[in-house]
Amino acid sequence: MSFLVLLLMVFASMTAFGTVLELTPMEPYQSGPAIREGLLNSDFRLGFEKEIGRFVSVPLHYEVADSLQTQIYTFTLKPFDPKLPSMMFFSGGPGQNSHGQGALSRALPGWNVIFFDQRGTGFSKPDTFLILKSRAYTSSETVARDADEVRKSYGIDKISVYGHSYGTVPATIYGNKFAKNTRAVVLEGVVSKGGRELWAAPFRLALLRKAWDEFSPELRAKVIEVSKNPDLPKTWFHDVARSLMYEDNFETALRTFLEQALSDDEPLIYLSRYSDQSFYYNDSFLFGAFTFGHIACRELGMTDEGSTWEFVFNDGEFTPVQNHLRAGLCGALGWMTEQTQPYNSKLYPLRVPVTYFQGHTDGATTAPGALEHFQETARGSAQLYLARRGGHSPMNRLFPESPGGERLRDAAIQVFEAGLRGQMILKNNWITFVNDNTEMREWRQYIKIVPAGLFAPPLRYGRQLIPSPEPLQ
Helix, strand or coil: CCHHHHHHHHHCCCCCCCCCCCCECCCCCCCHHHHHHHHHCCCCCCCHHHCEEEEEEEECCCCCCCCCEEEEEEEECCCCCCCCCEEEEECCCCCECCCCCHHHHHHCCCCEEEEECCCCCHHHCCCCHHHHHCCCCCCHHHHHHHHHHHHHHCCCCCEEEEEEHHHHHHHHHHHHHCHHHEEEEEEECCCCECCHHHHCCHHHHHHHHHHHHCCCHHHHHHHHHHCCCCCCCCCHHHHHHHHHCCCCCHHHHHHHHHHHHCCCCCCHHHHHHHHCCHHHHECCCCECHHHHHHHHHHCCCCCCCCCCCCEEEECCEEEECCCHHHHHHHHHHCCCHHHCCCCEHHHCCECCCEEEEEECCCCCCCHHHHHHHHHHCECCCEEEEEECCCCCCCCHHHCCCCCCCHHHHHHHHHHHHHHHHCCCCCCCHHHHHHHHHCCCCCEEEEEECCCCCCCCCCCCCCCCCCCCCCCCC
16 A cells, blocks of 8 residues: 555544444445546546546456456556557555556656556446445456456557555566566565465564664653553554554654654544544545455455454553454455455466565565565566665655655666566665665665576575575564
8 A cells, every 4th residue: 555545544534433334335326437527527637637548448257258348447647659668557455546656657758657447446446336346346366357458458568567565466466377468577565465464464563562662761651651541542552653664764753753742732633543444444536445345355364353453552562453344344245254265476476577675664565475475476587675674665755756866766766667677686786875875774685586488496596595585573
């Protein structure tokens, strides 16, 4: 999930904390094309007017001969040029649409940057609500197949794919299923497999305990005192910390936030919002709640009772609480544990070149998962860039233009473009440059080279990893 989704989670607050939540469709329900037409004729059209968009008809059910069709919205932010190489962006969530990514398009003037709303999100909502809530409507493999129909609609032979957060799941599947049409795969904020380790994330909890141990005695005392307030959600500390782990330098960000928030006479207004989960239950153009529910329950392990991201904090220890999303989403959509098909990237090995960008302190998709994907799923040449103080978007965050940051931005784009081209960088001056010019020190690169045409076994193969991965702490 991007920072946009984080902001919506925190500030939308569509229902009060503590309210019994129910999965809610848009009222009245509208298909994607109808939503787009309405927005283009409203005061909110700014931004959408700049999209060079169209709808692509794809099978509603790929496994059914002569299936009904559904519409997938795709767009570019500049005219498509068949002479340029092309890349396709897979957005996160699941449930997030692909709009608001102008910085990515501007960062790559020599590329066709293609966006599409995954089915059930944004302008790709189906004709009827009955289709949207059907368990057969969407899956990560379906998203990958839709993406290939989008590729065909542009007349592209070879394409590079870039997945962020959950988008790394369909991007991985795409690179596996459509290897002949894939130039390279770039993954950022990597999901290796579904299950309780994705949601409960022991590595995230270890990072939070470490941050707590480094708090001053005064700050720890304030946190403990505020936690006694009966009007504050018992999970507030973990909820705040997990949200801030989307950003770089989260330990500093968490400490600064708490020092400011807890000095206020009424801190509840700042803290309770982080525990509001209504965002996940309200289907809209901004977020596909039904898409989120179907994929989270079917593939990402949400039906597991242990798959909770809510923890009560007590003096350095975290105790899990009931998985509310399991009942509220999986139960409402009819998903039971025995019906699920948990995602595991090892089932989709990649022969094509893969480049990874991963934040060490990413609390949404933790670093051990990215390392596992790198070691076991990438069977061809691959390189992993690990930002020791990086959050959920350690590379993507460098793309927006900022005064004084042109040299760093240009250097980051060069490395990103090398990944899109499938080029492995053996002598990496960028690592030194970025470490010397940002607060996000200690970028590291791991790389393995496999001769073209070979399909290597997982773990140890090809050129020795440079440097050898160290245990993540």
